[in-house]
Amino acid sequence: MRALFGGLTLRRLVIALLVAGIVAAAQADDPSFAVMATLSNVSGEDIYNRICQGCHMAHGEGAIGAGRYPKLADDSTLASWRYAALTVLQGRNNMPAFSAPPQLEWDSPTLHLSDAQVADVVNYVRSHFGNNYKERVTADDVAKLPHPAVGAAP
Numbered sequence: 001m002r003a004l005f006g007g008l009t010l011r012r013l014v015i016a017l018l019v020a021g022i023v024a025a026a027q028a029d030d031p032s033f034a035v036m037a038t039l040s041n042v043s044g045e046d047i048y049n050r051i052c053q054g055c056h057m058a059h060g061e062g063a064i065g066a067g068r069y070p071k072l073a074d075d076s077t078l079a080s081w082r083y084a085a086l087t088v089l090q091g092r093n094n095m096p097a098f099s100a101p102p103q104l105e106w107d108s109p110t111l112h113l114s115d116a117q118v119a120d121v122v123n124y125v126r127s128h129f130g131n132n133y134k135e136r137v138t139a140d141d142v143a144k145l146p147h148p149a150v151g152a153a154p
């Protein structure tokens, strides 16, 4: 009985390893992983087009349908760069957090943005779509804002 039990366990382990191998191979082909790998060299505009536009639309016009995605065009809330940066860092209601530590992301496709990338995309939306805020936010400015903590609810 013990040998049978041991044999089954080993078989399960082998199967688990095989499945893990298949999953790893599938992930390598997944284009979203390529996006993550190349994200470190992109501009605020690229980040907007790849990530934010999906909800806020190509010209920041927002959308109301299955959900409410506020417009960023002519958006007076963007006068506060802190509000915009905190929204990207921590998420807000139905908007995901983009600086959640990787520990919180194992089961979600949310991309992680660095402080510099948050600054770039905030600068982009504050200077496009009819917004004309001159002040430029830096990675250091963003670093001083509270970030979601490891162990916090995603």
Ligand code: HEC
Pocket: 047, 048, 051, 052, 053, 054, 055, 056, 067, 068, 069, 070, 071, 072, 075, 077, 083, 084, 087, 088, 092, 093, 094, 095, 096, 098, 121, 122, 125
């Ligand atoms: C999955 C959809 C989704 C994505 C992707 C997304 N957002 Fe949002 N965003 C929302 C929703 C929903 C809100 C409204 C949150 C609320 O209820 O106040 C919002 C709110 C905002 C606000 C506040 C606007 C206001 O007028 O209050 C800003 C700024 C913003 N998003 C910027 C961004 C940027 C920059 C990105 C890309 C890094 C981004 N969002 C990606 C869904 C999204």
